Amino acid sequence: MKVLLIGASGTIGQAVTDALSSDCEVIRVGHRSGDHQVDLSQPDQLRALFADVGPVDAIISTAGQASFGPLAQLSDDAFELGLNNKLMGQVNLVRLGRASVRPGGVIVLTSGILSRHPMPGSSAIAMVNGALESFVKAAALELDDVRLNVVAPAFVKETMVQMGMDPTHGISAADTAKAYLRALEPDLHGAIIDLPLDAAQ
Amino acid sequence: MKVLLIGASGTIGQAVTDALSSDCEVIRVGHRSGDHQVDLSQPDQLRALFADVGPVDAIISTAGQASFGPLAQLSDDAFELGLNNKLMGQVNLVRLGRASVRPGGVIVLTSGILSRHPMPGSSAIAMVNGALESFVKAAALELDDVRLNVVAPAFVKETMVQMGMDPTHGISAADTAKAYLRALEPDLHGAIIDLPLDAAQ
Numbered sequence: 001m002k003v004l005l006i007g008a009s010g011t012i013g014q015a016v017t018d019a020l021s022s023d024c025e026v027i028r029v030g031h032r033s034g035d036h037q038v039d040l041s042q043p044d045q046l047r048a049l050f051a052d053v054g055p056v057d058a059i060i061s062t063a064g065q066a067s068f069g070p071l072a073q074l075s076d077d078a079f080e081l082g083l084n085n086k087l088m089g090q091v092n093l094v095r096l097g098r099a100s101v102r103p104g105g106v107i108v109l110t111s112g113i114l115s116r117h118p119m120p121g122s123s124a125i126a127m128v129n130g131a132l133e134s135f136v137k138a139a140a141l142e143l144d145d146v147r148l149n150v151v152a153p154a155f156v157k158e159t160m161v162q163m164g165m166d167p168t169h170g171i172s173a174a175d176t177a178k179a180y181l182r183a184l185e186p187d188l189h190g191a192i193i194d195l196p197l198d199a200a201q
Numbered sequence: 202m203k204v205l206l207i208g209a210s211g212t213i214g215q216a217v218t219d220a221l222s223s224d225c226e227v228i229r230v231g232h233r234s235g236d237h238q239v240d241l242s243q244p245d246q247l248r249a250l251f252a253d254v255g256p257v258d259a260i261i262s263t264a265g266q267a268s269f270g271p272l273a274q275l276s277d278d279a280f281e282l283g284l285n286n287k288l289m290g291q292v293n294l295v296r297l298g299r300a301s302v303r304p305g306g307v308i309v310l311t312s313g314i315l316s317r318h319p320m321p322g323s324s325a326i327a328m329v330n331g332a333l334e335s336f337v338k339a340a341a342l343e344l345d346d347v348r349l350n351v352v353a354p355a356f357v358k359e360t361m362v363q364m365g366m367d368p369t370h371g372i373s374a375a376d377t378a379k380a381y382l383r384a385l386e387p388d389l390h391g392a393i394i395d396l397p398l399d400a401a402q
């Protein structure tokens with residue numbers, strides 16, 4: 001299985017790489033590192049990436065920047081970052097990348113649980129996450145040879161430690177990666193996969 | 202009660218005007234008609250509107266343009282329209298208008314049921330509607346002197362007739378307007394109000 005992984009150098013992206021079976025070929029894409037570098041907000045860079053890489057079995061995105069901060073202090077630019085990068089960057093992975101995915105393959109995007117369980121300071125990022133989840137549900141109705149799912153991570157323990165937060169209620173990157181493996185399985189299409197994975201999944 | 206109604210000339214906006222009690226003062230805002238004209242996607246026009254109008258008890262938006270069409274045919278501009286107009290236009294009503302709403306007042310936005318119940322052709326508009334609903338839930342956590350709700354209309358019968366669709370399963374504009382009156386009531390904050398209103402509401 002040939003997997004194009006956007007966001008490979010991030011905490012979740014590294015864990016997804018580790019979790020993929022050893023017979024997967026993983027093409028690691030980062031903003032500044034990896035096998036290829038792209039700015040997710042630049043459609044021309046995405047077009048060039050897909051032209052370089054050729055056909056794949058899966059595209060997984062663990063990438064996407066958005067701003068966290070009090071509503072009263074969020075600037076126009078803070079909203080634009082989330083809309084151009086995490087939202088339209090990932091929407092454009094579907095629009096521009098679907099032709100590169102072999103029939104029966106899958107595209108997996110990343111939203112976040114703040115879409116449905118917000119906290120103060122999350123209005124811009126919750127907005128973007130909610131947009132991604134509704135986009136995936138709607139777009140999946142029109143994709144019949146490629147599946148499309150979205151993983152909604154909770155706070156990742158390793159990130160919480162980096163930010164000086166108490167990581168007690170976080171979910172490890174390794175456990176978060178399991179949701180991306182779940183998203184690759186052939187029964188899911190148009191699904192929002194929440195963390196932690198419950199027993200039913 | 203002084204109500205600033207953005208989208209007053211639309212099918213739903215006219216029905217909301219009719220439904221508001223006769224002792225309400227309604228300031229009707231349209232794109233090209235009404236007491237004031239604004240382009241929802243232009244923050245400077247919103248700033249000028251709020252400066253002109255002064256304090257109000259409620260802002261209701263029944264406005265916002267977004268594109269409907271097959272995912273494979275939606276242009277970059279089609280996505281931009283929804284993001285700049287229906288999404289950020291209404292987000293900016295909150296960001297720029299909250300200071301004009303008297304304490305205890307309310308802001309009511311409009312999303313649409315396609316956020317959670319999409320159909321083919323709705324990927325761009327479902328995305329925008331989902332963004333609005335998650336934004337409202339998150340932003341409400343930070344608004345303590347003004348309430349914020351969002352109405353998620355289903356297809357409006359009158360619009361379906363205009364579009365040549367079978368209106369059997371549509372909801373009339375008059376019934377849709379009831380959801381906006383519900384959104385004004387003091388017990389709702391951060392709520393998504395679906396149509397049809399069920400008995401519990």
